[in-house]
Amino acid sequence: xxxxxxxxxxxxxxxxxxxxxxxxxxxxxxxxxxxxxxxxxxxxxxxxxxxxxxxxxxxxxxxxxxxxxxxxxxxxxxxxxxxxxxxxxxxxxxxxxxxxxxxxxxxxxxxxxx
Amino acid sequence: xxxxxxxxxxxxxxxxxxxxxxxxxxxxxxxxxxxxxxxxxxxxxxxxxxxxxxxxxxxxxxxxxxxxxxxxxxxxxxxxxxxxxxxxxxxxxxxxxxxxxxxxxxxxxxxxxxxxx
Numbered sequence: 001x002x003x004x005x006x007x008x009x010x011x012x013x014x015x016x017x018x019x020x021x022x023x024x025x026x027x028x029x030x031x032x033x034x035x036x037x038x039x040x041x042x043x044x045x046x047x048x049x050x051x052x053x054x055x056x057x058x059x060x061x062x063x064x065x066x067x068x069x070x071x072x073x074x075x076x077x078x079x080x081x082x083x084x085x086x087x088x089x090x091x092x093x094x095x096x097x098x099x100x101x102x103x104x105x106x107x108x109x110x111x112x113x114x
Numbered sequence: 115x116x117x118x119x120x121x122x123x124x125x126x127x128x129x130x131x132x133x134x135x136x137x138x139x140x141x142x143x144x145x146x147x148x149x150x151x152x153x154x155x156x157x158x159x160x161x162x163x164x165x166x167x168x169x170x171x172x173x174x175x176x177x178x179x180x181x182x183x184x185x186x187x188x189x190x191x192x193x194x195x196x197x198x199x200x201x202x203x204x205x206x207x208x209x210x211x212x213x214x215x216x217x218x219x220x221x222x223x224x225x226x227x228x229x230x231x
Contacts, residue, residue: 004156036222043118043205043222044157090156100145100209101170102220104156 002027004093006105014113015083021076021108023091033074034092034102035065044090050074061085086112116140118223120206126229132194135226139187139208145169146183147220148191149205157205163189193228201230 007022025031032051036044048059055067065076074091088109092102119138127133139146145164149157160179162170165186174181178197183189193200203225 041224043207043224045222046219049219092156100162100220101159102157104158106155 002031002093002095002103004091004103004105006089006091006108008108009106010109010111012111012113013081016080018079019077019081019085019110021089021091021110023074023076023105025072025074025091025093027072027093027095030096031093032096033065033067034094035059035063035074035076036090036092036104037061038088038090038107040087047076047089081110081112083112083114085110118206118208118221120204120223120226122226123224124227124229126231127196129198129230130195132192133196133228134193135191135204135206135228137189137191137206137223139189139206140210140221143208143210143221144186145209145211146189147207147209148181148189149207151203151205151225153202160191196228196230198230201228203227 003026005024013019034049035047037047038044047063048057048065050057050067058064063078065074067074088107090107091105094102121136125133147162148160150160151157160174161181163183166183179193181191205225206223207220209220
């Protein structure tokens, strides 16, 4: 069975500092990988996704993630964060060939301080 | 383009009562999803529709939860009777493509926050 582990439940960081949110997954077959962001009282918005090809994926708002198959990881990074990046971030995985069922991690709350 | 609409945004009920949530997906989207997000956890898929047919309802507690998508557009999720552990945010999402086609992104609504007392 698939599973997703987000290693940090909360990440505080100062404005303009770099940040990395960690995500590891477990699956016996090939997967697609996603990062979503959830602002307070809002639904989830897709930041980026890895389907195939280049392992470095660029998304919206200056975020990027790198797929590492050997380490079964898909960490999210941003070189310089803004106050407006304060939100909860969810990593999700789905098996290739499935009906599209996304398995989400428990989320990481990013708090950007001035 | 209008996003996924959900109502109500908030609902408070007593345990053993019934409740229904409504979702209007983005126009033309074939696939519709209902997720349950318990506080401190990621969303969990309850049911997935393609047009008006069920693709996956393996995680739907069918003794108390039901969902329908008549005419392949709007959808309703019902809980009868509610339990304390049903307190959660219920998210609806839609996707333009067929189930499993990942080049089609899932677009999420704002959710309905249910509190069961």
